[in-house]
Amino acid sequence: MSDFPLDAQSKPAIIILDFGSQYSELIARRIREIEVFSLVISHRTSANELRELSPQGIILSGGPSSVYTDGAPLCDPSIWNLGIPVLGVCYGMQLMVHQLGGCVEAATGKAEYGKAPLQIDDASSLLNTVVDGSTMWMSHGDAVKELPEGFVRLAHTENTSLAAISCPRRNLYGVQFHPEVVHSSYGMVIIKNFVYQICGCKPDWTTTLFIDESIAQVRAQVGNKRVLLALSGGVDSSTLAFLLHKAIGDQLTCMFIDQGFMRKGEPEFLMNFFDKKFHINVEYINARERFINRLKGITDPEMKRKIIGTEFIRVFEEESLRLGPFHYLAQGTLYPDVIESAGTNLDPATGERVAVKIKSHHNVGGLPKDLQFKLVEPLRHLFKDEVRKVGRSLGLPEEIVRRHPFPGPGLAIRILGEVTNQKLNCLRDADLIVREEIQNAGLYNDVWQAFAVLLPVCSVGVMGDKRTYDWPIVVRCVSSEDGMTADWSRLPYETLEIISNRIVNEVQGVNRVVLDITSKPPGTIEWE
Numbered sequence: 043m044s045d046f047p048l049d050a051q052s053k054p055a056i057i058i059l060d061f062g063s064q065y066s067e068l069i070a071r072r073i074r075e076i077e078v079f080s081l082v083i084s085h086r087t088s089a090n091e092l093r094e095l096s097p098q099g100i101i102l103s104g105g106p107s108s109v110y111t112d113g114a115p116l117c118d119p120s121i122w123n124l125g126i127p128v129l130g131v132c133y134g135m136q137l138m139v140h141q142l143g144g145c146v147e148a149a150t151g152k153a154e155y156g157k158a159p160l161q162i163d164d165a166s167s168l169l170n171t172v173v174d175g176s177t178m179w180m181s182h183g184d185a186v187k188e189l190p191e192g193f194v195r196l197a198h199t200e201n202t203s204l205a206a207i208s209c210p211r212r213n214l215y216g217v218q219f220h221p222e223v224v225h226s227s228y229g230m231v232i233i234k235n236f237v238y239q240i241c242g243c244k245p246d247w248t249t250t251l252f253i254d255e256s257i258a259q260v261r262a263q264v265g266n267k268r269v270l271l272a273l274s275g276g277v278d279s280s281t282l283a284f285l286l287h288k289a290i291g292d293q294l295t296c297m298f299i300d301q302g303f304m305r306k307g308e309p310e311f312l313m314n315f316f317d318k319k320f321h322i323n324v325e326y327i328n329a330r331e332r333f334i335n336r337l338k339g340i341t342d343p344e345m346k347r348k349i350i351g352t353e354f355i356r357v358f359e360e361e362s363l364r365l366g367p368f369h370y371l372a373q374g375t376l377y378p379d380v381i382e383s384a385g386t387n388l389d390p391a392t393g394e395r396v397a398v399k400i401k402s403h404h405n406v407g408g409l410p411k412d413l414q415f416k417l418v419e420p421l422r423h424l425f426k427d428e429v430r431k432v433g434r435s436l437g438l439p440e441e442i443v444r445r446h447p448f449p450g451p452g453l454a455i456r457i458l459g460e461v462t463n464q465k466l467n468c469l470r471d472a473d474l475i476v477r478e479e480i481q482n483a484g485l486y487n488d489v490w491q492a493f494a495v496l497l498p499v500c501s502v503g504v505m506g507d508k509r510t511y512d513w514p515i516v517v518r519c520v521s522s523e524d525g526m527t528a529d530w531s532r533l534p535y536e537t538l539e540i541i542s543n544r545i546v547n548e549v550q551g552v553n554r555v556v557l558d559i560t561s562k563p564p565g566t567i568e569w570e
């Protein structure tokens with residue numbers, strides 16, 4: 043299990059062995075939604091390691107490989123004899139059949155993708171209370187042709203004669219479809235049947251429990267030592283600040299480095315909120331001059347990011363030495379980052395783990411080695427929506443909990459070309475108008491991000507009787523699930539009209555407003 047270290051915080055009731063499906067994380071989320079703690083770990087985890095973790099159930103995820111090809115990812119065959127209930131999903135079911143002596147083949151001419159009505163043959167266990175003929179989401183090119191000894195059919199579809207199977211004596215189950223996706227109308231019933239009925243899990247993994255356990259663990263980890271946290275004002279670092287403050291009080295020092303690229307009013311809000319209102323010790327570091335000076339004459343976006351990243355580390359290092367010593371550095375690392383950096387993603391051809399580059403912007407990456415911090419990362423097993431719940435439960439205001447994602451280098455990357463104070467002020471004013479009007483239209487929570495971008499080209503306009511020659515502002519508003527793909531939001535014309543009028547009337551140096559109607563891909567969400 044070396045490729046996916048689990049720590050003391052990991053006592054998952056259900057373990058998902060990952061075979062490279064895009065839905066592995068989704069299975070974990072679905073199980074957490076029914077208040078049972080689950081984790082995704084590598085399919086290479088041995089039966090002995092699993093025994094030590096003593097989960098109440100194991101789920102084998104789907105995956106892009108074919109079980110009968112050389113190098114297909116397998117699991118330790120002793121897993122079948124652990125006496126722990128196992129549910130194989132798609133590839134996971136095929137693997138179960140393959141390793142236990144059944145037969146899996148390419149579903150020639152009958153590969154099944156999309157929705158299919160499920161015909162139930164046996165509703166006694168896994169499919170209990172699933173309505174006959176309900177829709178399930180299929181996505182497979184292989185099919186089970188022959189069941190291993192002791193297995194029975196639970197359901198079929200028009201094209202798949204073995205769509206759900208079980209071996210009741212050994213507590214093994216398999217489904218050819220994906221119960222975790224929303225298109226599977228009774229998918230959650232199947233997941234509940236497996237988790238509650240078959241594995242006997244109790245719905246006891248709640249936000250309150252998480253907070254209580256995390257506080258106890260942080261206290262045990264850091265003792266009476268001091269902890270430093272780089273606060274950005276985003277939901278992750280803010281939730282972390284609240285959690286740690288509750289756990290260790292004044293042993294926590296938050297450092298807020300103001301690079302000068304925050305949105306209008308944000309630094310003031312942050313200091314008022316954390317320091318004054320909640321008495322969480324925040325050191326405000328005004329580094330605006332340093333950052334803007336470093337960016338003089340720089341127009342290349344990657345160069346900007348690099349300079350900002352390096353300068354951030356430099357300031358962080360200087361200030362932590364000044365305020366220290368600190369033994370621990372707290373980071374708002376979330377579960378998707380952990381999964382990504384552990385590289386449970388598999389190469390479909392070889393089944394090998396693909397090393398995924400961690401996005402350098404996610405955390406205080408690349409800190410100098412000689413700072414010698416130990417890490418405190420209590421959110422490392424949470425998804426973003428779970429962090430929001432924890433934040434809310436700890437008393438964070440909706441303003442922070444529901445805050446749209448904001449890039450680490452801030453407005454500096456939303457100004458194309460050289461960054462100057464004049465452009466920053468201009469963009470800040472325009473950005474505030476976009477956000478205010480999206481809020482006024484009641485759309486803030488419906489969109490992933492809404493912001494303004496400043497383009498460094500001038501065009502002619504006319505204001506009053508005067509000819510103008512000013513910059514355009516781009517309005518960028520997108521809907522997205524996770525930021526990986528996105529579509530441009532169809533904002534009401536009335537809202538766009540107000541935004542446009544206000545920006546050209548109220549923002550100095552802008553005489554034109556344009557709307558970005560590009561999806562991602564091929565565009566990105568940010569302009570840089």
Ligand code: XMP
Pocket residue numbers: 403404447448449450451491525526562565566567568569
């Ligand atoms: P792109 O522009 O790549 O952005 O489509 C995808 C999502 O990532 C956010 N983003 C960042 N977030 N630090 C962050 O914390 C960064 O440097 C950064 N760059 C992009 C972006 O706002 C969008 O939500």
